Amino acid sequence: xxxxxxxxxxxxxxxxxxxxxxxxxxxxxxxxxxxxxxxxxxxxxxxxxxxxxxxxxxxxxxxxxxxxxxxxxxxxxxxxxxxxxxxxxxxxxxxxxxxxxxxxxxxxxxxxxxxxxxxxxxxxxxxxxxxxxxxxxxxxxxxxxxxxxxxxxxxxxxxxxxxxxxxxxxxxxxxxxxxxxxxxxxxxxxxxxxxxxxxxxxxxxxxxxxxxxxxxxxxxxxxxxxxxxxxxxxxxxxxxxxxxxxxxxxxxxxxxxxxxxxxxxxxxxxxxxxxxxxxxxxxxxxxxxxxxxxxxxxxxxxxxxxxxxxxxxxxxxxxxxxxxxxxxxxxxxxxxxxxxxxxxxxxxxxxxxxxxxxx
Amino acid sequence: xxxxxxxxxxxxxxxxxxxxxxxxxxxxxxxxxxxxxxxxxxxxxxxxxxxxxxxxxxxxxxxxxxxxxxxxxxxxxxxxxxxxxxxxxxxxxxxxxxxxxxxxxxxxxxxxxxxxxxxxxxxxxxxxxxxxxxxxxxxxxxxxxxxxxxxxxxxxxxxxxxxxxxxxxxxxxxxxxxxxxxxxxxxxxxxxxxxxxxxxxxxxxxxxxxxxxxxxxxxxxxxxxxxxxxxxxxxxxxxxxxxxxxxxxxxxxxxxxxxxxxxxxxxxxxxxxxxxxxxxxxxxxxxxxxxxxxxxxxxxxxxxxxxxxxxxxxxxxxxxxxxxxxxxxxxxxxxxxxxxxxxxxxxxxxxxxxxxxxx
Numbered sequence: 018x019x020x021x022x023x024x025x026x027x028x029x030x031x032x033x034x035x036x037x038x039x040x041x042x043x044x045x046x047x048x049x050x051x052x053x054x055x056x057x058x059x060x061x062x063x064x065x066x067x068x069x070x071x072x073x074x075x076x077x078x079x080x081x082x083x084x085x086x087x088x089x090x091x092x093x094x095x096x097x098x099x100x101x102x103x104x105x106x107x108x109x110x111x112x113x114x115x116x117x118x119x120x121x122x123x124x125x126x127x128x129x130x131x132x133x134x135x136x137x138x139x140x141x142x143x144x145x146x147x148x149x150x151x152x153x154x155x156x157x158x159x160x161x162x163x164x165x166x167x168x169x170x171x172x173x174x175x176x177x178x179x180x181x182x183x184x185x186x187x188x189x190x191x192x193x194x195x196x197x198x199x200x201x202x203x204x205x206x207x208x209x210x211x212x213x214x215x216x217x218x219x220x221x222x223x224x225x226x227x228x229x230x231x232x233x234x235x236x237x238x239x240x241x242x243x244x245x246x247x248x249x250x251x252x253x254x255x256x257x258x259x260x261x262x263x264x265x266x267x268x269x270x271x272x273x274x275x276x277x278x279x280x281x282x283x284x285x286x287x288x289x290x291x292x293x294x295x296x297x298x299x300x301x302x303x304x305x306x307x308x309x310x311x312x313x314x315x316x317x318x319x320x321x322x323x324x325x326x327x328x329x330x331x332x333x334x335x336x337x338x339x340x341x342x343x344x345x346x347x348x349x350x351x352x353x354x355x356x357x358x359x360x361x362x363x364x365x366x367x368x369x370x371x372x373x374x375x376x
Numbered sequence: 377x378x379x380x381x382x383x384x385x386x387x388x389x390x391x392x393x394x395x396x397x398x399x400x401x402x403x404x405x406x407x408x409x410x411x412x413x414x415x416x417x418x419x420x421x422x423x424x425x426x427x428x429x430x431x432x433x434x435x436x437x438x439x440x441x442x443x444x445x446x447x448x449x450x451x452x453x454x455x456x457x458x459x460x461x462x463x464x465x466x467x468x469x470x471x472x473x474x475x476x477x478x479x480x481x482x483x484x485x486x487x488x489x490x491x492x493x494x495x496x497x498x499x500x501x502x503x504x505x506x507x508x509x510x511x512x513x514x515x516x517x518x519x520x521x522x523x524x525x526x527x528x529x530x531x532x533x534x535x536x537x538x539x540x541x542x543x544x545x546x547x548x549x550x551x552x553x554x555x556x557x558x559x560x561x562x563x564x565x566x567x568x569x570x571x572x573x574x575x576x577x578x579x580x581x582x583x584x585x586x587x588x589x590x591x592x593x594x595x596x597x598x599x600x601x602x603x604x605x606x607x608x609x610x611x612x613x614x615x616x617x618x619x620x621x622x623x624x625x626x627x628x629x630x631x632x633x634x635x636x637x638x639x640x641x642x643x644x645x646x647x648x649x650x651x652x653x654x655x656x657x658x659x660x661x662x663x664x665x666x667x668x669x670x671x672x673x674x675x676x677x678x679x680x681x682x683x684x685x686x687x688x689x690x691x692x693x694x695x696x697x698x699x700x701x702x703x704x705x706x707x708x709x710x711x712x713x714x715x716x717x718x719x720x721x722x723x724x725x726x727x728x729x730x731x732x733x734x735x
Contacts, residue, residue, distance in 0.1 A: 157711045160703065186714040189727045220727050230703065232591030232643060233715045240717045242726035269672065273642060276673050280639030283632065284591060313628065314635050341724070344519065344589065348723025352516045355545040356592045358599045360715045364707025365700070367601035368548045368579050 022196050022219070022334040026245075026290055027059045030307040032324035033296035034071045040104050043069055046325050047121075048111050055115045057329050060195060062112075064121035065294040066138065066156075066225045066249035069104060072294065073124075074175040075253075075301050077165045084179070088126035088136055099141065099150060113145045118195065122225055122249040124179075125155070138180045140223045140249060144192060152190040154223035155183030158231050172256040172301070187234055189241035191218040196334065219244050219334055226250035229291070230277045232284065233359065239285030240347065244334045246281070246289040250274070254302040263302070270304050275316065283314030286340035288332050295323040312337045381555050381578070381693040385604075385649055386418045389666040391683035392655035393430045399463050402428055405684050406480075407470050414474045416688045419554060421471075423480035424653040425497065425515075425584045425608035428463060431653065432483075433534040434612075434660050436524045443538070447485035447495055458500065458509060472504045477554065481584055481608040483538075484514070497539045499582045499608060503551060511549040513582035514542030517590050531615040531660075546593055548600035550577040555693065578603050578693055585609035588650070589636045591643065592718065598644030599706065603693045605640070605648040609633070613661040622661070629663050634675065642673030645699035647691050654682040671696045 029050040034043055047064060054062050067073070073087045089105065091098045100109050105123070112119045125139035138156035143149070159182055161174025196219055222238035222245075229235075229248050238246060252274055254267040261269065274291075282289045288311060295305035307320040309330040318330040344350075388409040393402055406423060413421050426432070432446045448464065450457045459468050464482070471478045484498035497515035502508070518541055520533025555578055581597035581604075588594075588607050597605060611633060613626040620628065633650075641648045647670060654664035667678040668689040677689040703709075 157714055158709055160709065182711055183714075187717075191727050191729060217726075217729055227703075227709075230643060231710075232595065232639075233710070233718060236591065237715065237717050240721055240724055242724045273673065276635070276639050276642060280591075280635050280643075283635060284589060284639075314632065344586075346723075350517055350519065350586075351590075351592070351722050352541055353719050353722050355516055355542075356596065356719045358546075358596050359592060359718050360712050362599055363710050363712050364705075365599055365601045367576075368550050370550060370576055 023331060024060045024196050024334075025058050025329060025331045026061045026309065027054050027057070027063070027330075028290050028292035028307040028309060028320070028328040029054065029062050029064050030292055030305065030320050030322075030324075030326045030328060031065050031068060031294045032322075033298040033303070034294065036071050036073070036076065036299050038071065040069055044104065044107055047108055050325060050327055051108075051111050051115060051117060051119070053327050054117055054329075057327070059117060059327075059329060061118045061120070061290075063247045063290045063292045064119065064249060065292045066122035066140065066251050067124060068121040068249065068294065069123050071298050072251040072301070072303065074161070074179050075173050075299070077167075077173060077175070085126070088124040090126050090128065092128035093130050097150075109143055112143060113148050116145050118145050118192065119143050120223065120247045120249075135181050136179060137183060138176060138225055140225055140247070142190065142192070142221065142223065142247070144194070146194040151192060152188065152221070152223065153185065154188075154225065155185050156180065156225035156228060157183040157186070157234065158227045160227040168256070168258050172253075172258060174253065187222060187237035189220050189222045189238050189243050191220055193218045195219050221245045221247060224248040226252060229281060230273070232281065235281035235285050239287065239345075242341075243285060243287045244337050245332075246285075246287055248278070248289065248291045249294075250291065251294045252304045254304040267302065267304060271306050274304060274306055275308070278308065278310050279314040279316065282310040282312060283340070284345065286312045286337050286345045288312060288334065288337070293320070295320070312340045382690060383419045383555050383693075384417050384688060384690045385420045385668065386413050386416070386422070386689075387649050387651035387666040387668065387679070387687040388413065388421050388423050389651055389664065389679050389681075389683075389685045389687060390424050390427060390653045391681075392657040392662070393653065395430050395432070395435065395658050397430065399428055403463065403466055406467055409684060409686055410467075410470050410474060410476060410478070412686050413476055413688075416686070418476060418686075418688060420477045420479070420649075422606045422649045422651045423478065423608060424651045425481035425499065425610050426483060427480040427608065427653065428482050430657050431610040431660070431662065433520070433538050434532050434658070436526075436532060436534070444485070447483040449485050449487065451487035452489050453487075456509075468502055468507075471502060472507050475504050477504050477551065478502050479582065479606045479608075494540050495538060496542060497535060497584055499584055499606070501549065501551070501580065501582065501606070503553070505553040510551060511547065511580070511582065512544065513547075513584065514544050515539065515584040515587060516542040516546070516593065517586045519586040527615070527617050531612075531617060533612065546581060546596035548579050548581045548597050548602050550579055552577045554578050580604045580606060583607040585611060588640060589632070591640065594640035594644050598646065598704075601700075602644060602646045603696050604691075605644075605646055607637070607648065607650045608653075609650065610653045611663045613663040626661065626663060630665050633663060633665055634667070637667065637669050638673040638675065641669040641671060642699070643704065645671045645696050645704045647671060647693065647696070652679065654679070671699045
């Protein structure tokens with residue numbers, strides 16, 4: 018039974034992209050997945066983190082000209098730069114023509130008003146109906162190290178070297194027209210309407226890779242009533258310095274990925290779409306397991322390959338309500354007076370020795 | 377290979393306790409489990425939430441004299457009241473004699489300096505070596521309703537009626553002597569030592585039932601360097617008003633229990649022990665699945681019945697380090713400047729309609 022909050026969504030998993038793969042070839046693969054999505058009546062397609070290139074933070078790249086090749090230029094002066102960019106324009110055109118919203122990750126080289134450049138690991142949401150980028154997210158939780166560890170076999174994780182931490186926080190956003198027949202303020206009704214009551218435009222949020230392991234990130238969206246979280250990732254499945262065989266490591270990495278995504282969706286009563294770049298990139302293994310998770314925390318669709326693959330599910334955003342109004346009714350159950358540490362300290366402050374007195 | 381941070385721990389799951397079951401009979405069952413623990417060289421035994429009685433918040437009990445029967449009296453004037461209490465004294469004596477630390481939940485009727493009574497859903501940690509209660513936790517996240525919903529078949533969840541929310545927050549504590557051979561400040565060494573570096577007394581925390589679903593609770597302990605979280609629960613496996621058959625509901629409840637415990641342990645790089653009161657209590661079904669979880673998030677031991685059962689595992693607290701120093705190195709990776717909402721608002725504040733402008 019179709020309700021007005023039902024839509025079909027997809028994760029468009031990408032197989033490996035090598036250092037030598039030209040951007041145009043990647044875009045062609047993404048366009049093929051969009052065409053395939055149209056056949057399944059998909060309204061929203063999520064692509065991976067850094068979808069346009071290989072996961073370059075595994076490499077030590079120091080020549081500034083070489084580094085620049087992995088980024089798309091943007092600036093405060095030209096808000097539509099990405100739409101006009103030769104690399105990404107074909108994607109937006111196809112999405113608009115097909116009437117499919119898209120979300121994807123890329124390296125953003127941001128030029129501020131004074132011309133100062135800052136690089137971010139970024140994800141955007143493009144609405145086909147509005148023909149506009151509705152929201153931008155810059156990755157907050159950068160993993161890895163700022164300096165190369167120089168371990169063998171492409172085991173670097175240099176996001177802290179290549180990117181500044183995201184400065185936009187976790188801003189949920191509404192997507193007009195993503196589901197049919199919703200009542201909105203634009204219909205001349207001045208009464209604010211609640212998405213969790215099945216009215217108003219859907220509320221979405223974006224995360225990138227490592228962010229999904231951090232319950233703080235999910236909760237910031239949950240506190241804005243998020244109904245659907247979109248996440249792209251490049252997650253290392255094997256590193257020679259870690260314990261365990263390649264197979265054991267990959268299984269553990271997939272287990273942690275699923276655990277984090279399922280817990281995040283359940284504990285914030287939202288759907289989520291998780292999209293991998295997968296397979297062997299220049300010798301480095303990336304896990305697959307792109308998936309769509311329900312507010313129950315259950316996986317409702319999951320990739321079966323490590324190649325380009327469309328993972329499709331029909332979801333009803335109204336299913337969030339059972340959990341949002343029940344076990345995770347934040348207003349009724351949260352006790353913020355006891356959560357101070359979460360924002361007052363960054364790292365661990367261990368209990369002092371000898372603190373244990375009888376009570 | 378035994379290291380100095382290795383110990384054997386257990387969850388002492390209890391089968392159902394009916395409304396009519398005398399306290400003495402329950403204590404005898406708990407003593408038997410303690411004796412069994414001794415045979416397995418267990419150093420720490422965790423019992424369920426409200427271990428001494430049936431899960432009475434499923435019942436509408438309004439007579440004050442009747443309510444009082446489910447609580448143990450405590451007061452600021454007599455810090456050792458629980459040790460001397462006729463109900464609980466035998467437990468502490470046996471634990472001391474066996475050299476086993478115990479942790480269990482009970483209804484606490486607290487009398488403050490002015491004689492004002494407040495009821496809490498409480499859990500304590502007793503050290504056999506110190507012959508003292510080292511720490512007390514009062515449940516923060518009370519589920520359910522303050523008023524009866526009067527739905528059929530014992531489906532009430534009246535913790536908000538019977539208890540005040542915990543006022544002690546999430547205070548991690550150290551347990552001297554729980555593992556052998558640790559260096560501590562008591563050895564005359566004034567240098568503060570780090571538990572996560574494998575020195576100093578182990579750092580523990582306690583949660584009760586619904587708390588385990590709230591990542592805020594886990595994180596508050598994680599930020600204190602917790603190595604082992606203890607949790608007791610009474611979790612409803614079936615309620616007639618919920619969707620799904622009894623079997624489907626029970627499976628979903630167990631899935632949510634495991635998901636929350638595994639995510640909490642993984643994301644805070646700690647071991648955890650989870651102990652159920654299980655089976656049919658006066659017609660209400662409680663899930664079992666008592667278990668011990670590793671910092672990897674993997675379940676390393678789990679109950680196989682819904683009866684009295686000891687779930688035992690040998691754990692090495694040093695295993696926390698791999699995750700505490702890696703993916704969950706909070707100091708390196710957390711970005712508290714973006715977490716403000718978590719403490720600044722209790723309930724959901726939805727994104728306003730029409731907020732989505734192009735960026």
